[in-house]
Amino acid sequence: MFDKTYDAREIEPRIRNVWEDAGAFAAGAGASRDADAFCIVIPPPNVTGSLHMGHALNNTLQDVLVRYQRMRGKDVLWQPGTDHAGIATQMVVERQLAEAGEPSRREMGREAFLNRVWDWKAQSGGTIKAQLDRLGASCDWSRERFTMDDGLSDAVLTVFVRLHKQGLVYRDKRLVNWDPKLLTAISDLEVESKEVKGELVHFRYPLADATFDPADPSTFIVVATTRPETMLGDTAVAVHPEDPRYTDLIGKEVVLPLVGRRIPIVADAYSDPEKGSGAVKITPAHDFNDFEVGKRHKLPVINIFDEEAAVRLSSNDAFFDGIEREAVSNLVETLEGADRYAARKVVNALMDEGGFLEKVEANVHQVPYGDRSGVAIEPFLTDQWYVNAKRLSEPAIDAVREGRTRFVPDNWSKTYFDWMDNIQPWCVSRQLWWGHQIPAWYGPGDRIFVERNEEDARRAAEVHYGVTVTVAERAEALAAWERADDGSIVLYRDEDVLDTWFSSALWPFSTLGWPDRTPELRKYYPTSVLSTGFDIIFFWVARMMMMGLHFLNREPFETVYIHALVRDEKGAKMSKSKGNVVDPLDLMDAYGADALRFTLAALAVQGRDVKIAKARVQGYRNFATKLWNATRFADMNACRIDPRFAPSEAKTTLGRWILTEASQTAEKVADGIETYRFNDAAAALYRFTWNTFCDWYLELVKPILMGPDGDEKDEIRAVTALVIDDIVAMLHPFMPFITEELWAITAAQSNVPRETLLIHAAWPQERLIDEGTAAEINFVVDLIATVRSVRAETNVPASVEAPIVLIGSSATHEAFVVRHEAAIKRLARIGEITVDAVAPPNAAQAVVGEVVVCLPLAGIVDLDAERARLSKEVNRLEKELGKIDGRLSNPKFLDKADAATVDEQRQKREDVSGRLTKMRAALDRLEPIS
């Protein structure tokens, strides 16, 4: 029944089935009808992803919260689900196609490709759930959602359409971050700037009314650039209005080399006299700042690239506007189709040839890269859909400012405010296929119909156009517009999809059934806690705040707990390329899910990275084994659960003491969890279980358990069983498997059936608080520890059962010794205990409280070692006494420190000086060195 060894591999899958069969994770399971709600929505992992250490940490912490609150009687929902992860998933499938030598996405077409993605989802979508199960995450899987399932897609449509009708979603033509590899726009957040060693190229732009002479600076103006190839699209040169070097030139023109276009020199404060030459080329189509300058000066926008960032001039009307097509035919031919980096080389060479290249400097600068594709992103002028984030951000800022949503640790609210205060329009359209297709239909005359479905769009269009409307593919529709058929109109649907984070932003309410008014939505929204990493505060947290407040008028969560990043044991960020990824599944295989969970909780200190080391996990596996063995020991000693036992009426000091300690620990653990100080909670559990309960309580109690039957033994048995019950319960949120198992075993052994599984059992109540017992136990513990230490230091062999003589003991302490005599003898390996007035000669001596403990072992005690030990101790005490006296003789201290502190110091002085006197006397009693 009770296996001798703890085997996580055997226990964990079995217990998992027990929970599953019982439906233990279901929303509200085990709670009373009127219980308060507690809800966490899981940060949805990528549907085709697998569990990494960050997931393991975050989901462990969420599970600790969820299991704790369940035991507190709350009606708990931990809402799970997965995210379709647009770009990531689409890329994976495209890579698979490429590797298998199959037709590419574009070759197979949208429908066939999407079928392939759904296949892949069907195939790998269960992985992450299985892995979370493995970890013990008690999510209500019966409510699992997926961002692209029907319900959530419906929420997405509803939100998009409503925002559009409210004017908060709009279509705009402006520069976006364009990913020339993925061929889609991406948001600001998906751009990472990287430091790149490049070149700063200085070009001479000839003045239009001078004859260009490379040797004569008065005939040209120098501009510097890190992107020489974009000069083909230059439409101005900007100088600072107050830069004395250039004031004369403002309003004049230069002739753009190679191209021959006449472009103006404009005055604009954007130009920084300190940088480069002080004059800057303006390319509105290829630089965000230049775009703004262009708007201010009404400059033409000449885009020289195609969507893959290759030069495209031949059919480029804007480029040929104002120049002779013939004059640039060579240039166009040379550059057509060259990618941006190749074009850069060519342009530099041509400029050099013409004498327009002044110099090239090495230059380190920041270049924006797509976080997914890893290629430099290109500012690109396109039509995209935007969300007016500024408007939505206002209530979201207020919610945090007014404390309706609280960040833990609080300093993250600053990060949140900084970003929210400067929020930019959110580009939500993506030129991808995998995702929520934008519900917008286009008709002739620049009309857009944003509706929940095709039928509604068609109807809206019919109202608008007053004729029959049909819907077709884009190409077909455009052709129809071209033909301008009479009497009917053809619409086509926007081919783009929404940013994945658009649907994620709805997660806290879409998963609860919104836009329907479901009972779950009423009960669980706003949710209690969101637990996530700081890296997605902007991507996700901020956007959920915005959407939640906008559509439900309530903030989506009360608390946002921001956990640390998991790093390897040296503190490096884990990455596949570095090969330092620690796989949580490996650790679970080796040590069990319980050990991994406890490790992560113990390391989850606020505001500090989590460095995971194998040795640590092993240590907590040992902890599980320790608990297992302690429970087994109790079992072997017939410590049975006794429902009639009333702990508050316990008679034995040991019983009252351990019940007090257990009660205090439960309080500490609860406090740690509730304040998100998981490490404190874990430490309190570890210390109590191992150091207090196993090392001291069980050892002190052994003589009783092995002694004669009677009231004392009965009580200790009942207490032991009860405290183990409490330990198992307190530990359950951290180590759910082993505790659920022990909960069942102890019940079976006691023949007292449990009313519920541990997962639904109540958090340990306060059994008893009797601080008075501490004095007795502490004295005994102190005595044993002191004797052990003295023995070891004076080289008394372990096998010797040394007698001890107590000198100067108070009646109280003498009574303590009598009461725990058997335990003291056993634990300190002592033979006879006697009380005397005078110390025996040549004994090792130590002070415990007011008592001098002597080990009279002439010939066995190493007297030289003893002398050294005593001197050292005397020394230490003298130093400490000096410090205390320094304080107490300082009138300012007596004057300013509060009375309690002064008293404390006085008390301490008394203790220390008492000890010191005794130690000195002890030293004197030793024979002088012969």
Next chain:
RNA sequence: GGGCGGUUAGCUCAGCUGGUUAGAGCGUCUGGUUUACACCCAGUAGGUCGGGAGUUCGAAUCUCUCACCGCCCACCA
């Protein structure tokens, strides 16, 4: 450039609102056939709390400053 965090024992880290002999785990070293556990027990060594200044009767803890490390945001033609 703006912001946030870190620097405590060989290693990984606790130490909250100032008063402890500055702690834990791992590792080291010593001892252990104590009938729960060697994934164990007992004991031991090891730290001028990054440097400097200040506030205070009193600073690992508060303030300033410097150094180094890490991260986030925004930009340098």
